[in-house]
Amino acid sequence: MSSGVRIAVIGATGAVGKESLEILEERKFPLAHLRLFASKRSAGQSMKCLGRSWKVEELTPDADFSGIDIAFISATDDISREYGPRLAAAGATVIDDSSVFRMDPQVPLVVPEVNPESAHQAQRGIISIPNCTTTPLVMALKPLHEAATLRRVVVTTFQSVSGTGAAAMEELMAQTRALFLFKEPEVKVYPYQIAFNLLPQIGSFSEDGDCSEEIKIVNESRKILDLPQLRITATTVRVPVMRCHCESVNIETEKPLHPDHARELLSAADGVAVQDEPSAGLYPMPLPSTGKDEVFVGRVRADASVPHGLNLWLSSDNLRKGAALNAVQIAQILVKAH
Numbered sequence: 001m002s003s004g005v006r007i008a009v010i011g012a013t014g015a016v017g018k019e020s021l022e023i024l025e026e027r028k029f030p031l032a033h034l035r036l037f038a039s040k041r042s043a044g045q046s047m048k049c050l051g052r053s054w055k056v057e058e059l060t061p062d063a064d065f066s067g068i069d070i071a072f073i074s075a076t077d078d079i080s081r082e083y084g085p086r087l088a089a090a091g092a093t094v095i096d097d098s099s100v101f102r103m104d105p106q107v108p109l110v111v112p113e114v115n116p117e118s119a120h121q122a123q124r125g126i127i128s129i130p131n132c133t134t135t136p137l138v139m140a141l142k143p144l145h146e147a148a149t150l151r152r153v154v155v156t157t158f159q160s161v162s163g164t165g166a167a168a169m170e171e172l173m174a175q176t177r178a179l180f181l182f183k184e185p186e187v188k189v190y191p192y193q194i195a196f197n198l199l200p201q202i203g204s205f206s207e208d209g210d211c212s213e214e215i216k217i218v219n220e221s222r223k224i225l226d227l228p229q230l231r232i233t234a235t236t237v238r239v240p241v242m243r244c245h246c247e248s249v250n251i252e253t254e255k256p257l258h259p260d261h262a263r264e265l266l267s268a269a270d271g272v273a274v275q276d277e278p279s280a281g282l283y284p285m286p287l288p289s290t291g292k293d294e295v296f297v298g299r300v301r302a303d304a305s306v307p308h309g310l311n312l313w314l315s316s317d318n319l320r321k322g323a324a325l326n327a328v329q330i331a332q333i334l335v336k337a338h
């Protein structure tokens, strides 16, 4: 990769794909060549990155993937399932945003601030990035665990529509417009109207009544933190917010952990910023977190209902740290190692 890196972005025209191009540009990524892939309907479009225009190609099974060093995939699970192994077989290291490979023991699940060393253990040529709620959660949990040992975690998420993709963002706008014009809002992406509503369902339900997003948070957090027995439970909620996910996090620790100490630990953690002056109206929210790299944490306070309990609230840009930024940071780790 000495003369630059040959990158492919699969799903380049999507919400995360577009963000990836911006982040490659912001970080002045040492790009030698860029290939952009999307569906037939986007083929031929031009997209800008690092001062050049690049043509979008249609993703087809007979596409020639040779010569690609790193491929970012952020499209659908089916596309990851089909094209992840193909790209890896053609010699690329795949950084995949889907849930397809995350729990595969041969596939590292990487958050650079938490377990960067795992990025070098891609036995199948594939590295997964976590669900967009897991990433900020483990970034906040890691320093607290190192100081006081987690006993139990209870998390409730408030997830924006951009986590579902560009079509869901359009739907929230269209429904809002329709309602202000006293028209019936059209419901296509979610099972119910999302404008002026919230949905306590993300993904499909298991027999036990958990939805798939809740199961992902539990399993992925255990894998990344290397705490297979961690007691953790989640409730995931879709809210009518365009961008950024928030989480209410309640933890119990083995050792006492004062809120002031927790704030210090969080302030010192890579990629985490504390915003916690509630009396001055300072706490994390989706709008000010938009376009930011950090995971913002606030409302840090004792939970007096258990011996060593703590409540926190966090906000993070799901398209950046929750997806594209995390993926580009992993690519930077790989490039640095060469």
Ligand code: A2P
Pocket (backbone or CB within 6 Å): 010, 011, 012, 013, 014, 015, 016, 017, 037, 038, 039, 040, 041, 042, 043, 059, 074, 075, 076, 079, 164, 165, 166, 167
């Ligand atoms: P396209 O824009 O051509 O539909 P989002 O998560 O924002 O919905 O984006 C999904 C991304 O995955 C888009 O770039 C989309 O391309 C791409 N994509 C979806 N389905 C396919 C497909 N069958 N083949 C190739 N790309 C796809």
